[in-house]
Amino acid sequence: MKKTKLKLKKSVYLIIGIIIILVGSCIIGVKVYKDMKYKETNEYKLLEAGYTKEEIKILEQNFSEEEIGSLANASKDEFLLELLQDEYFIKDNLNRYTAYHNEFLNDSARLVVAKINANTDYNYYTHDIDTDISKDYLMIVNKYYHLGEDYEPDDLVTISNQYYYGDGHQIREVVYDAFIDMWNQARNDDIYLIINSSYRNYQNQQEVYDYYKDTRGTTYADSIAARAGYSEHQTGLALDIFSTEYTTTSNFKNSPAHLWLKENAYKYGFIQRYQENTEDITGFAEEAWHYRYVGVEVATYLHEHDITFDEYYAYFIA
Ligand SMILES: [Zn+2]
Structure with missing residues (x-):
């Protein structure tokens, strides 16, 4: 009688042990999976590229998920951040700001926004x-x-x-x-x-x-x-x-x-x-x-x- 009781006790411990190991593995597995998934997110990539959380917020306010995706796969764009934070930034002009900046690297973001908003990337009298x-x-x-x-x-x-x-x-x-x-x-x-x-x-x-x-x-x-x-x-x-x-x-x-x-x-x-x-x-x-x-x-x-x-x-x- 006593022996049977002891055996039963052992089996219960064994089952509990197995459950603990299974649950533990699951938790670790989920965590590893989550980490893996997080590393694929734009936020992780942007942080890795050097953007601060504040800067990421600025990007999110201005761009779609897809647009942020391509920014996340490139190196940090300081000039873009300056453009986005300019008081008179116009999203529709972004490609023109960038094209102008690539040609005239010395102009500040403020000046680029001012010039492009005023259309001066076009020659006078050619953009009627x-x-x-x-x-x-x-x-x-x-x-x-x-x-x-x-x-x-x-x-x-x-x-x-x-x-x-x-x-x-x-x-x-x-x-x-x-x-x-x-x-x-x-x-x-x-x-x-x-x-x-x-x-x-x-x-x-x-x-x-x-x-x-x-x-x-x-x-x-x-x-x-x-x-x-x-x-x-x-x-x-x-x-x-x-x-x-x-x-x-x-x-x-x-x-x-x-x-x-x-x-x-x-x-x-x-x-x-x-x-x-x-x-x-x-x-x-x-x-x-x-x-x-x-x-x-x-x-x-x-x-x-x-x-x-x-x-x-x-x-x-x-
Ligand atoms: Zn006059």
Whole structure:
């Protein structure tokens, strides 16, 4: 009786032992399998390539599983991370950013995003887009976006010769109202602003451009004037502004009037459209006198952020 009991006890221990070994093997097996599987995941490969968890999150926010898969099989792309973290990154432009970067390795991610968003990877006047005039005073006209030969704003008003050297010049009403407010405030500060150029129709612009082209050649003409259809002056939203004391393109830049405009024009909805060091983006060398009306909200944004209207348009309006 006792012997049988002992035998039974032994068998129970044996069975328990076997169960423990089986369960243990299973647990180890599952773990090994899981590890193996994890090593095949994008996360593991990206961590191995040197991406941090934060950076992986950025990739996941921007790319599909499949796209991340191909990134995971390559070495870490620092430049891509910089692009993705740029405030004005546009996903649709990614291939163009990359192609541009491969050609111009010294440009920062910020500059690449700025240039490509402004289309400057295309040659001037070769990538024509009819500008969307429904954007009204936020429409863009530059060396890519242009107006048709027949475009003429329907709210042009005549500028009083109190504000302009000469008679009969026109500008859009919304711009005129804003300019008069600005002119009055400037006068209170002893600055006397005077307009030197305003709305130009297609034919006027053609004449301006042809004059430079005929006297100095195409390269010079392109550097100093927009071709017909590509000038902001045709929008009726641009004014060339000088002061009664400083009336030339060479002396206006360092005048009190220009300094005043730099600090105050945005409050009336105007921006200096072509600034120092933005030629690579706007396509125009600095013009201290050329002001574009974009409304107070956008002008204030541009005053506070270091971007051009071309970039603003690509990111917020187009
Ligand atoms: Zn101008």
